[in-house]
Amino acid sequence: MHTVNRPVRRVDALGKVLGESRYGADLRFEGMLYGKVLRTPFPYARILNIDTARALALPGVEAVLTAADIPGLHTFGTVIPNQQVLAKEVVRYHGDGVALVAAATPALAQQALDLIRVQYQELAGIFDPAQAMAEGAPLLHADSPGNIAAHHVLEKGEVEEGFARSDIILEREYETQLVEHAYIEPEVAVAVPQAGHRGVTVYGSIQNPFSCRKALSRILGLKLNEIRVIQSFMGGSFGGKDEIMSALCARAALLALKTGKPVQMVNTREESIREGYKRHPYKLRYKVGATREGKLMAMEIKIIADAGAYASQTPFVTWRSVVQATGPYVVPHVRTNIYGVYTNNCYTGAFRGFGSPQIIFAQESLLDELAEELGMEPLELRRLNGFRQGSVTATGQKLDNHQVSLMEVLDKAVEKSDYLAKRRQYAAQSGRFRKGIGLACSFRGCSLGAEGVDATGAMVSVQYDGSVYVYSGLAENGQGLQTIFSQIAAEELGISLERVRFMETDTALIPDGGPTVASRSTLMGGNAVRLAAAKVRETLLGAALEKLRAAAEELAWGGDRIWVKADPSRSISFEEAVNAACAKGELLTQLGWYKAPRVSWDDRHGQGDAYFTYVYGCQVAEVEVDMETGYTRVLKITAAHDVGRAINPETVRGQIYGGVAQGLGYALLEEMQQHEGEIKSLNFDEYLIPGICDMPEIEAIIVENPDGYGPYGAKTIGEPTLEVTAPAIASAVAQATGRRLRQLPLDLERVLLGRSLQKERYKRREGGC
Amino acid sequence: MNKLPVTLIVNGREYKLTVDANERLLDTLRLQLRLTGTKEGCGVGECGACSVILDGQLVNSCMVLTAQCDGARVETVEGLGTATKLHPLQQAFIDYNAVQCGFCTPGMLMAAKALLDKNPDPSEAEIRQGLSGVLCRCTGYKQIADAVKAAAREEK
Numbered sequence: 001m002h003t004v005n006r007p008v009r010r011v012d013a014l015g016k017v018l019g020e021s022r023y024g025a026d027l028r029f030e031g032m033l034y035g036k037v038l039r040t041p042f043p044y045a046r047i048l049n050i051d052t053a054r055a056l057a058l059p060g061v062e063a064v065l066t067a068a069d070i071p072g073l074h075t076f077g078t079v080i081p082n083q084q085v086l087a088k089e090v091v092r093y094h095g096d097g098v099a100l101v102a103a104a105t106p107a108l109a110q111q112a113l114d115l116i117r118v119q120y121q122e123l124a125g126i127f128d129p130a131q132a133m134a135e136g137a138p139l140l141h142a143d144s145p146g147n148i149a150a151h152h153v154l155e156k157g158e159v160e161e162g163f164a165r166s167d168i169i170l171e172r173e174y175e176t177q178l179v180e181h182a183y184i185e186p187e188v189a190v191a192v193p194q195a196g197h198r199g200v201t202v203y204g205s206i207q208n209p210f211s212c213r214k215a216l217s218r219i220l221g222l223k224l225n226e227i228r229v230i231q232s233f234m235g236g237s238f239g240g241k242d243e244i245m246s247a248l249c250a251r252a253a254l255l256a257l258k259t260g261k262p263v264q265m266v267n268t269r270e271e272s273i274r275e276g277y278k279r280h281p282y283k284l285r286y287k288v289g290a291t292r293e294g295k296l297m298a299m300e301i302k303i304i305a306d307a308g309a310y311a312s313q314t315p316f317v318t319w320r321s322v323v324q325a326t327g328p329y330v331v332p333h334v335r336t337n338i339y340g341v342y343t344n345n346c347y348t349g350a351f352r353g354f355g356s357p358q359i360i361f362a363q364e365s366l367l368d369e370l371a372e373e374l375g376m377e378p379l380e381l382r383r384l385n386g387f388r389q390g391s392v393t394a395t396g397q398k399l400d401n402h403q404v405s406l407m408e409v410l411d412k413a414v415e416k417s418d419y420l421a422k423r424r425q426y427a428a429q430s431g432r433f434r435k436g437i438g439l440a441c442s443f444r445g446c447s448l449g450a451e452g453v454d455a456t457g458a459m460v461s462v463q464y465d466g467s468v469y470v471y472s473g474l475a476e477n478g479q480g481l482q483t484i485f486s487q488i489a490a491e492e493l494g495i496s497l498e499r500v501r502f503m504e505t506d507t508a509l510i511p512d513g514g515p516t517v518a519s520r521s522t523l524m525g526g527n528a529v530r531l532a533a534a535k536v537r538e539t540l541l542g543a544a545l546e547k548l549r550a551a552a553e554e555l556a557w558g559g560d561r562i563w564v565k566a567d568p569s570r571s572i573s574f575e576e577a578v579n580a581a582c583a584k585g586e587l588l589t590q591l592g593w594y595k596a597p598r599v600s601w602d603d604r605h606g607q608g609d610a611y612f613t614y615v616y617g618c619q620v621a622e623v624e625v626d627m628e629t630g631y632t633r634v635l636k637i638t639a640a641h642d643v644g645r646a647i648n649p650e651t652v653r654g655q656i657y658g659g660v661a662q663g664l665g666y667a668l669l670e671e672m673q674q675h676e677g678e679i680k681s682l683n684f685d686e687y688l689i690p691g692i693c694d695m696p697e698i699e700a701i702i703v704e705n706p707d708g709y710g711p712y713g714a715k716t717i718g719e720p721t722l723e724v725t726a727p728a729i730a731s732a733v734a735q736a737t738g739r740r741l742r743q744l745p746l747d748l749e750r751v752l753l754g755r756s757l758q759k760e761r762y763k764r765r766e767g768g769c
Numbered sequence: 770m771n772k773l774p775v776t777l778i779v780n781g782r783e784y785k786l787t788v789d790a791n792e793r794l795l796d797t798l799r800l801q802l803r804l805t806g807t808k809e810g811c812g813v814g815e816c817g818a819c820s821v822i823l824d825g826q827l828v829n830s831c832m833v834l835t836a837q838c839d840g841a842r843v844e845t846v847e848g849l850g851t852a853t854k855l856h857p858l859q860q861a862f863i864d865y866n867a868v869q870c871g872f873c874t875p876g877m878l879m880a881a882k883a884l885l886d887k888n889p890d891p892s893e894a895e896i897r898q899g900l901s902g903v904l905c906r907c908t909g910y911k912q913i914a915d916a917v918k919a920a921a922r923e924e925k
Contacts, residue, residue: 007866009863009864009866010863010866010868013862013863013871014852014863015871016871016874017846017855017859017862017863017868017871017874017878018806018846018847018849018850018852018855018859019804019805019806019807019845019846019849019875021871022805023805023872025805025808025809026799028803181906182906183870183872183906184808184810184816184818184870184872184873184904184906185808185810185818185870185872186809233870233871235808235810235870235871235872236869236870236872236906236907237870238906268812269810269811269812269813269816477870478869478870478871478872478907479869479907650866650912651866653866653912654866654869654907654908654909654912656909657908657909657911657912658869658906658907658908658909659909660909661906661908661910662906683811683812683813683815684810684811684813684815684816684904685813685815689904689906691901691904692897692900692901692903692905692910692913692914693897693898693901695909695910695911698909698911
C-alpha cells in the first residue's frame with residue numbers, strides 16, 4: 001500500500017491554516033437578511049396568543065413568522081417525529097422557538113424579537129424522569145403512555161438462577177450527568193431561494209445533510225429534489241449538529257422562501273447551549289452475581305435515561321446501551337431494561353459515544369467494586385471474564401467473524417502504563433497528594449447495527465487530464481473523512497494523493513447514504529469509495545491492456561503508472577491510460593454503493609447479531625488527588641485501541657487524543673447545570689471543557705487486526721476513544737482516595753465531600769438567599 | 770448610534786474606517802474588512818477562537834472595542850502567510866496533524882505567534898501556558914503543542 005496506512009497530511013488543512021476555509025458564518029450573499037428566533041421563557045406552557053404586528057411594523061424587518069405560517073408539518077424527527085421547528089400550541093422545553101424574524105441587520109432582528117408579544121399559560125412541568133414514569137403522571141406527548149420515549153429489553157438465560165448460583169451479589173447505583181457537545185463553532189444556516197423555480201438551497205454547519213433535507217421537505221412541503229443541502233466547513237459536531245441544524249435550516253428556509261431573499265441564522269453560544277440537545281443523563285442500577293473465584297454469573301440492570309422534551313435519537317441511543325450494557329464480559333444470565341423518558345428538560349440525543357459512556361462508567365466501576373469485594377486485582381477479574389475469540393455476548397451473538405482483541409488491548413495498555421507495578425506502589429498512601437491508577441475496557445459495535453438501514457455511497461470521477469473528484473454522501477465534520485476517503489481513492493487508482501480533489505457534501509450530487517454517525521464513515525463510506533475507485537480502475541486497466549498488449553492478470557499499478565508485472569519497462573502513465581479510455585468513449589465516473597453485512601434483532605428478548613463487527617479498547621489512567629481541595633490532576637492516559645487498520649495513523653492518533661480530552665472533561669469537569677428545565681451554564685465561563693493545561697501526557701497505542709469487512713481491514717475509532725476514559729479516571733481516583741464515587745463528574749465537591757452541592761445551590765437561590 | 774472614525778493597520782495595511790461606538794474589533798475584522806479567518810465561538814472572551822495580536826499583545830477580539838484601537842496594529846491569521854509562502858507555524862500545523870475541524874486553528878496560530886514573538890525558544894510548559902487561552906474540542910491539544918515546538922525549532 002502506498003497511500004493507505006500512512007500518515008499523509010490532511011487534504012483540508014491548507015485552507016484552514018490560512019483562515020480561508022469558509023464556515024457557515026463566513027458566507028455572505030447579495031441582499032442577505034439575518035434571521036433570529038424568539039424562544040419561550042417557560043419550559044412548559046400553552047401558547048395563547050402571539051402578536052407580531054409591532055415587530056412587523058419595524059422598518060427593516062421583512063418577515064415575522066410563527067408556526068401558523070409553516071406550509072408543511074411543524075414537526076420532524078428521525079425516529080419519532082415529535083420535535084417542533086416552531087412550537088404550535090405548547091412549548092415543551094426552554095429551548096423551543098415560537099416565532100421567527102428576518103431583518104436587514106442582526107441588531108434589527110433582535111430588536112424585532114423584543115417587540116413580539118406572546119401570551120402563555122404556564123403548565124406544571126416534569127423535570128425528573130422517575131416522576132414522569134410514575135403512575136398517573138400527566139402525558140407530555142399524548143401518544144406516549146407513561147411518557148416512555150423508548151424501552152428496550154434484553155433477556156438472556158435465567159437471571160434468577162444465575163444469582164442463586166452466585167457466591168457473591170453486589171447491587172450498586174450509578175449516575176451520569178447532562179453534557180454539552182461544546183463544539184467551538186456555534187450553529188449556522190444560510191438559506192437561499194432557488195432562482196427560476198420552486199426550491200431552496202441551504203448551506204451551513206450541517207452534520208447530516210440528508211437528514212436535514214428530509215426534515216426540510218416535511219416542514220416546507222417541498223419535494224426532496226426541490227431542496228439542496230450543501231455542507232459548509234464544520235467547526236466540530238461530535239453528533240451535535242443534527243436535529244438542531246434541521247430546525248435552524250428549516251427556520252432560515254421558511255424566512256428565505258417568505259422574503260425571496262437569502263437568510264442567514266447564526267446562534268450565539270448562549271442560544272446554542274440553550275436550544276441544543278445534550279448527552280443523556282442516566283441513572284443506572286446494576287446487580288451482579290459472581291462465584292467466589294470471580295466468574296460472572298448474572299447481571300440485572302435497570303437504566304433510566306432522561307430524553308427531555310423530544311424523542312430525537314433516544315430510541316437508538318438507548319438501544320446501543322442495551323446491547324453493550326454488560327460490557328466486554330461473558331455473563332451467562334442477563335436481564336436489562338432501559339427506558340428513555342420524556343420530561344420538560346432540554347432534549348437529549350446523539351453525542352460521540354451514543355449511549356456507551358454512561359453504561360461503561362457503571363459497568364467498569366461495578367467490576368472494580370466486585371474485584372474489591374472478592375479481594376482480586378481488577379485486571380484479573382477482567383482477564384477471567386473478558387471476551388475471547390468465540391465468546392457469546394449478552395445478545396447471544398457469537399464473536400467469531402473478527403479478531404476479538406480485548407486481551408490484546410488490555411495487555412498492551414497495562415504493559416505500556418506499568419499498571420501493575422504502579423497499582424502496588426499506590427496501594428497504601430498518606431499525606432495531602434495521593435496517586436492512583438485505574439483501567440477500563442470496552443467493546444463497541446461498529447456502524448449502525450440493527451438500528452436500521454445501513455448503506456452508503458461515494459462517487460469517483462476521473463477527468464481527462466488525470467485529476468480526480470471524490471464525492472461522498474457522508475460528511476467531513478472535522479474528523480478527517482476527506483483525507484481518509486482521498487487516500488482510499490488514491491490507493492485504489494494507484495495515483496498520488498495530490499490528484500484527488502474532495503468535493504463538499506451536496507445532496508444534489510450524490511445519493512442519500514445515511515448520516516455521518518456511529519463511527520461508520522471509514523468502514524462504510526471507505527468501502528463505497530473503494531468500490532467506486534475499483535470500478536474506474538478496471539476500465540483503465542482494460543484500456544491499458546491494448547496499449548501494453550498484456551492480459552489483465554499480468555498488470556500491476558501504482559505510483560501513477562500501470563505496468564506489466566514481468567517486465568516493468570513495459571508501462572504507461574496514468575494519463576496515458578486515461579487518454580486511451582477516453583478515446584474509446586469509456587466511462588471514468590463510477591458510483592460505489594456499500595450495504596452493511598446482515599445483522600439481526602429480536603426486539604422482545606433483545607437477542608441477535610446486533611452489529612456486524614466490533615472494536616475493542618482499553619485505557620489506563622494515572623491521577624494525583626489533592627486531598628485538601630479535591631482537585632484531581634490526571635498524570636497520564638495510556639490508550640490502546642484496535643482500529644482494524646489505521647488508514648492514517650496520524651489522524652487515528654488525533655482521534656485518540658481528542659476523544660481522551662472529551663472523556664477527561666466527562667470524568668472531571670463537565671456538568672451542564674439545569675434547574676427545573678432551565679439551562680444555567682450558558683457559556684464557557686460556566687461550562688468548563690478541558691483546556692490545554694488540563695491535559696496530561698497521552699500515549700496512544702494503535703492495535704491493528706484487519707477486519708474482513710473493512711476497507712483494507714479498517715474499522716472504527718471516533719467514539720471508542722472517549723467512552724472508556726471516565727471510568728479509568730474514576731477507578732484511579734478511587735484508588736488514590738480510598739473512596740468510590742458513583743456519580744459523574746468527579747469534580748472538587750464530589751472528590752472532597754462525596755457529593756455535589758450544585759442542586760442545593762439552586763434551591764437556596766430560590767429561597768431568596 | 771454614535772459613529773467614530775478609526776484608523777487601523779491590519780496585517781500591515783492601513784484602513785480608515787467609521788465604526789459604531791460599541792463595535793467589537795471582531796466584527797470590524799469580519800464584517801467590515803471581510804477578514805473572516807478570525808472566528809467567533811463564545812462572544813465572552815473564553816474560547817479564544819477570535820484571538821488576534823493587537824500592538825504585540827494577544828487579545829480576544831470579541832472583548833475589544835474597535836473605537837479603542839485607533840492607530841493600532843492588528844495581526845490576524847490572514848497576515849501570517851500565503852499558500853505559496855506559509856508561516857512556519859502554519860506549515861507545522863499541517864505537518865503535525867494539528868488541525869481537525871479547524872475552527873480554533875486561527876486563534877491557536879495567533880496565540881502561538883504571540884508566544885514565539887516574545888519567547889522564541891519556549892519549553893513545553895511555556896507553550897501550553899501560551900496557548901491556554903484558546904479552547905479546542907477536537908484535538909486534545911497534543912499535536913498542536915508538538916507543532917508549535919517544531920515551528921520554534923524551525924524558526925531558530
